[in-house]
Amino acid sequence: MYQSTAALRTAFLEYFRKNGHQVVDSSSLVPVNDPTLLFTNAGMNQFKDVFLGEDKRNYTRATSSQRCVRAGGKHNDLDNVGYTARHHTFFEMLGNFSFGDYFKREAITFAWNFLTQELNIPKERLCVTIYDTDDEAYDIWTKEIGVPAENLIRIGDNKGAPYASDNFWQMGDTGPCGPCSEIFYDHGEHIWGGRPGTPEEDGDRFIEIWNIVFMQYNRQSNGDMLALPKPSVDTGMGIERIAAIMQGVHSNYEIDIFQALIKKTAEILAVTDLENKSLRVISDHIRSCAFLIADGVMPSNEGRGYVLRRIIRRAVRHGNKLGATDSFFYKLVPTLIEVMGDAAKGLVETQAIVVKSLKAEEEQFARTLERGLGILDSALNALSGNVLDGETAFKLYDTYGFPVDLTADVCREREITVDEAGFELAMSEQRKRAQAAGQFDTDYNESLKIDEETEFSGYIDLVSNSKITAIYKE
Ligand code: ATP
Ligand code: MG
Numbered sequence: 001m002y003q004s005t006a007a008l009r010t011a012f013l014e015y016f017r018k019n020g021h022q023v024v025d026s027s028s029l030v031p032v033n034d035p036t037l038l039f040t041n042a043g044m045n046q047f048k049d050v051f052l053g054e055d056k057r058n059y060t061r062a063t064s065s066q067r068c069v070r071a072g073g074k075h076n077d078l079d080n081v082g083y084t085a086r087h088h089t090f091f092e093m094l095g096n097f098s099f100g101d102y103f104k105r106e107a108i109t110f111a112w113n114f115l116t117q118e119l120n121i122p123k124e125r126l127c128v129t130i131y132d133t134d135d136e137a138y139d140i141w142t143k144e145i146g147v148p149a150e151n152l153i154r155i156g157d158n159k160g161a162p163y164a165s166d167n168f169w170q171m172g173d174t175g176p177c178g179p180c181s182e183i184f185y186d187h188g189e190h191i192w193g194g195r196p197g198t199p200e201e202d203g204d205r206f207i208e209i210w211n212i213v214f215m216q217y218n219r220q221s222n223g224d225m226l227a228l229p230k231p232s233v234d235t236g237m238g239i240e241r242i243a244a245i246m247q248g249v250h251s252n253y254e255i256d257i258f259q260a261l262i263k264k265t266a267e268i269l270a271v272t273d274l275e276n277k278s279l280r281v282i283s284d285h286i287r288s289c290a291f292l293i294a295d296g297v298m299p300s301n302e303g304r305g306y307v308l309r310r311i312i313r314r315a316v317r318h319g320n321k322l323g324a325t326d327s328f329f330y331k332l333v334p335t336l337i338e339v340m341g342d343a344a345k346g347l348v349e350t351q352a353i354v355v356k357s358l359k360a361e362e363e364q365f366a367r368t369l370e371r372g373l374g375i376l377d378s379a380l381n382a383l384s385g386n387v388l389d390g391e392t393a394f395k396l397y398d399t400y401g402f403p404v405d406l407t408a409d410v411c412r413e414r415e416i417t418v419d420e421a422g423f424e425l426a427m428s429e430q431r432k433r434a435q436a437a438g439q440f441d442t443d444y445n446e447s448l449k450i451d452e453e454t455e456f457s458g459y460i461d462l463v464s465n466s467k468i469t470a471i472y473k474e
């Protein structure tokens with residue numbers, strides 16, 4: 001039962017609806033009224049003001065399946081794609097929320113019952129983490145739910161500051177915060193990785209499926225933690241990870257949605273090895289790119305548009321690696337619509353513009369891609385160490401339209417890194433020259449800030465064509 005990802009989505013929302021939750025549509029990937037956020041990256045984003053008490057709804061329990069993008073900004077999983085079994089740039093986060101309604105006991109019980117009764121996942125495969133000092137959660141898990149103590153892991157502060165822990169969530173430096181409890185699934189000892197809290201936890205054996213956040217304090221600017229009068233709950237579960245479990249596979253890329261996209265790409269590009277890593281990357285990137293455009297982001301040289309451009313160019317580069325001789329990326333959109341079911345609504349309405357934008361962007365980049373790759377290849381062949389100089393990376397960026405992360409992506413396949421400081425230097429020298437010549441009209445650093453910042457702030461949507469003209473002036 002609930003084999004397909006679409007059926008799982010419905011089952012989740014229906015379970016929480018039956019338990020008194022209002023089913024709320026996913027919000028846009030472009031956060032509404034929140035300039036601190038690059039892209040929507042969690043189900044709770046659209047409820048931020050409700051949690052802060054600044055917005056009131058006519059319900060106190062909600063559930064949603066939220067489209068999320070984690071590429072750039074605080075949560076950046078772009079470089080994990082193709083390397084882990086569980087990370088995507090775009091994914092759907094299933095969530096249930098309590099706005100001052102139920103708290104720990106109900107939140108834990110809902111999650112556990114959904115997994116073990118509704119989905120029939122064997123209890124022995126699950127382990128749970130809690131925040132070190134959260135004895136209340138410990139007692140609920142062990143005494144009420146019956147999770148054996150050896151499957152319950154306390155995670156403390158590990159980042160050198162109080163409350164800096166994977167199991168302590170905070171909205172910002174001040175405001176609502178609290179401990180969390182995460183549920184992990186053991187895919188079996190044939191897969192490398194250790195339990196959470198061990199040095200091998202970054203492996204793909206124990207995969208985190210569900211994060212349950214207990215908002216119970218209001219942190220003051222002096223660091224005091226005041227108890228919230230009405231504690232709240234925010235949870236998030238990646239649908240692709242739970243779909244992998246239900247479909248009896250290990251990697252998210254083996255689930256129905258990704259297999260359809262991988263097969264389609266392989267068919268278009270006449271690739272026979274379906275395990276090829278580039279197929280995975282492309283099947284990931286088409287989702288973020290198509291949904292970002294559907295939500296109104298257009299490829300550009302700044303802010304959100306530049307993140308989109310970078311992802312498209314990475315996908316096109318992987319297509320080239322697989323032997324693409326013509327535009328292919330946009331051809332995946334109909335398959336994407338088919339496999340995303342209810343979640344594809346916005347994409348259906350905007351399909352024409354999505355296809356057109358992807359095609360135009362690919363054609364534009366294709367003009368310089370081959371030559372740029374040739375230059376990069378020669379530079380890598382001539383390299384004595386394992387670091388590519390910043391000058392070459394900058395030339396690829398400036399003349400051939402290679403975002404530096406794309407160059408780094410190519411280099412990583414040959415275990416080479418890019419001298420990013422050298423790249424920055426070449427960039428600032430170029431800027432000085434442009435300023436001196438009086439031609440300067442775009443900030444060469446603007447497009448890179450996203451990589452450097454831990455939190456995105458101050459998005460300015462300047463649509464500038466001047467630099468792209470410069471890139472293609474050859
Ligand atoms: P991980 O430690 O695996 O990177 P996370 O702790 O960063 O995950 P949360 O911020 O807790 O993830 O998000 C809640 C849930 O969303 C996770 O438990 C996971 O199921 C899912 N999730 C998070 N990031 C991704 C991603 N990049 N791709 C797919 N699913 C994700
Ligand atoms: Mg993460």
Ligand code: MG
Pocket residue numbers: 166208
């Ligand atoms: Mg985690």
Ligand code: MG
Pocket residue numbers: 182208211
């Ligand atoms: Mg987590």
